[in-house]
Amino acid sequence: MTHFRFLALASFVLISSTSQFSLTLPISGGAHAQTSQEDTIQKYTCPMHPHYISTDANGACPICGMDLVPAAKKTSSETGDGSISVAPEMIQTMGIRTAPVTISNFGKTLRAFGTIETNERLENAAVSRLEGWIEDLRVRAEGDSVRTGALLYRVYSPDLISAQKDYLNSLSIGNDNRIAAVRQRLRSLGMQNTAIESLTQTQKILERVPVYAESSGTVSKLQVREGDYVKPGTKILSLQSYAEVWIIARVPESDLSLIDTGFPVHLNFPSAPNAPAEGRINYIYPTIDPKTRTGELRIEVDNGSGFLRPGAYADITMYLEKQDRLSVPTESILRDSHGAHVIIALGEGRFTSRKVEIGINAQGQTEILSGLNPDELVVSSGQFMLDSEANLQEGFSKLNAPIAASAGPTTPLSQLPIDAETLSQLDHLIDMALYFHEALTDKYKIDPYFLDPALFTTDTLKIRFANTKLVPILEESALALRAAKASREGQGLASNLARLTSSLKPWLLDGSPIHYRDAGLYLFQDNASQRLWIQEGSTPNNPYGQSDSSPIAWPDPMESIDTPALQQRESTPHANHH
Template sequence: MRRFLLLSAVALASCGQPSTGDKPSAVETVEAQTGEAQLYTCPMHPHYISEDPNGSCPICGMDLVPAQASDGVLGDGSVAVSPEIIQTLGVRTEPARVTDFSRELRAFGTVEANESLQASETSRLEGWISDLRVRAEGDTVRRGQLLYRIYSAELIGAQKDLLNSLRIGNPRRIASVRQRLASLGMQTGTIDRVVETGELVERVPIYAESSGSIAEIMVADGEYVRPGTPVLRLQDYGEVWVIARIPEGELPLVREGLPLTLKFPSAPDANGEGLVDYIYPTIDPATRTAQLRISLPNTDGRLRPGAYADIDFNLSRDERLSVPAEAVLRDSKGAYVIAALGEGRFIARGVTIGETAGDRTAILSGLSAGESVVVSGQFMLGSEANLRGGFAQRSQGVAFGADTPLSELPIDATTLAQIDHFTDQALYFHEALTDGYAIDPYFVDPALALVDPLRSRFGATALNDVLTQAEAALLQAKSSDTPEDLRTALAGLMWALEPWLLEGAPSSYAARGVIMFEDTGSGRRWLQDARPARNPYGDGGSILVPWPDPMEGPMEGTAMPSRDIDTHAGHQ
């Protein structure tokens, strides 16, 4: 099919060329070059090919003309195109080469207080606060500084017991009473002073046990407190944390100890290097981001909690064989490229691809460094388009229609990524139902926005039906108020996507690790990206729906859904 389309485009670009009369042709016929029968085509409708030299075009009635060998399909499956036609089509090639595939990862973060450097002062007894020395948040406190005094009848009674024990000279009783005073909140230095002076301390002083700044004051001078009453909280800002947030898809690129560069708009002189100190074990279900922590010294106090931080992660260098992303095309058998063999010859070649970073896609197998691939060309009466765009235009105008199987549509990497927005919605709805949270209608809009662009390209094909019903299911999901409404929308979306999932590009989803299950009671299906099965429709059983092998045709027992069934009810 791809060779037929390229031949059609070549012939189309050739139409309108003036006759050379008796001048010898610059190219030989297909029969002379390959030993195969001469083919004939219509100058105005080059997709029509015939072996009848005296035939006429069934569309316009024009006499057929010979298809030139240099613009035809050769015996090895490659397509030969003359230099003039290559120039006319604007075909551009580029060799596969080893490139730096290190991904740039940037994130934002905020400066926050180091929780391990917090200290809280809590009352251990009943009494009245007096002589409160700290009055406002932000006051600096040094270790050993007087914070406040407290009057407590219980402390006075315990001190009297201590003095009596000292007069008696009973060491065991003295130790017991000292322990009692300490448990009531009297600090060791104050107890020692009572022992040395033999005098009661009516208003017991409380000293700071660590340095820092007052982060919060919870009492006032003269206030009555009980055991467990929070008095104040100290925070040391000599070291701070930067809490960064990254998308969950980037999480595999990050590890503890990874070096990074930080920039602070509010403190440019504090810019510097750091390391990932800790990766939090949870992901925010609302933003789909993970958090990580970076510890930084802040002895000069330039980094203030709440300040913004711009973070660049220094990922390790990773070199891979790659081609421009627009050179990679897809069909039901997987990814492929159009390889340029030289001397105007081109052939479709299957490849195994890796990740895409920037404008390049990694090639794991199928190509060697230095082999050229077609990156872009010009098709359909001089309309400037890249190679995959040209295939898409010809599919609508010449070779493809409503009866064309989804597996034969020219789906490139970009188009597949667009269609994947709909399958991602099915995964999103499943997760919302099984984890028990409501979907964000805003997250549905990107998929809805792709319906019209895809329909403009594939409106004459069976993919249009998939898009129409998927759009209806997504709109229903946006307006869903209950889990049951969302279950109905998920069933409708899966019903719409089944033809594409099972016929269009099943190998792509199998390679991604996407899994399809079916509820044994209702027959409704869903997608997951990991096992075990989690049924979003209730407590019923589930069965695995295997992906069909495109090399073996449709799987036995895997029926394509009828397009006239109510998608909102789910198929039974």
């Protein structure tokens, strides 16, 4: 992966504020004494924006201007069974959605890419067994077609002439044992049975012994020329048949255990649309590439039509057998150092975390091997905010940062109250754009679980910066990230990289361009498709293909700021974080 990382993927830190208002998520956590003290304070909220909480009885909502109304003093609680309770208005604000645990009929679909290679079993090599000179060479260049029994060349060899004389002498004597011995000597010197039979019938020495093709094929290597002198062991030429070819595919290490020899596969060849669409796995290589963490498998394909050419690419799809499986939506699965788990909706706003054992995933569903029962409800959206009680006590206390009350729909991105910690959260999204770019240029699949921290970031920042220009950027970025979970490589990932970078462009150019310029990042545009990407280094590495690209210069935000505004901005705590 790229060496550039703004922050660790699992790090979520927000700075608290001493402002008179704060975002208080109604979810339990923290010390009991502190909770009891907070319960005695009357708080006020906006009917249209319930996430805004204030202690000012005569205040107004900074987002919509409506008068504040009294908020319930206690909107959540910690239960004795380890679950948590969330107020209904916060369930809506956090976008929490649930899905039932169901029994679905599906099998896993594995995608892989491979290259067409020659079938090594169909290669034959002609090697000299004697000393002599090549004459009457009939094969002149690589690519010539040869049929079985066709004359390849003739060889002049004094040793072979001497052996032929001994053979004719043995024939005249009529000693069968001697005839057999001399005949075997002729074979060992490289004289084929066809030439020996001709010698036997004509009784005339062949000064230039013919060599015939023992199999048909195409000349893949020609290592001699007319008149060349050869010795025993000299390679003359290689014949390769392309009637069958191999496809060498690379499969992630984690998927190798799901496949076996004999499995049918579906094939798609971009360079040969009329080629056979089916093949079978006939060998799985026993080693793993330590750099890519992939294993190789070999697929044998009939190529009697000749459409398939070694070196071309193949798109491979493998379907595992469908069967009934207990499953949940894949997006509901969370992972931590202890393994996979989900958030269970217990009803009446109560949630709890439960560890599960998962199997295969396909068609947006993940198999549950243990830990859940049919018809239970799991949280499929917003679950990052309900990850576990331990995470709630730590994470939600940090989410009590002030919302951007001083900002509104017309506030420029460059003037949003962004502090250093909030900027580091936004850098999660930039990090994902770098991750997608690297996966495309290095040709590997992204890990969908690497996207979870960035999705968590979009959920929390949308609450803090509600009704500002940052929200559309966060929403469109989240859509691109969720789509990338399903399209982990190839053109699908390329489309989501373009979508993600396009959604981030306003923030990159208008929000904090100097921050990203100083970090060594460069923004480029593909000239053919107009799609954007961001990368480290000034030499463009186009993830969309081989077409030309153009850099997009980082603007200098100071040019559009007059002196009074500049002085006011420099006095704010976040002014130096760019």
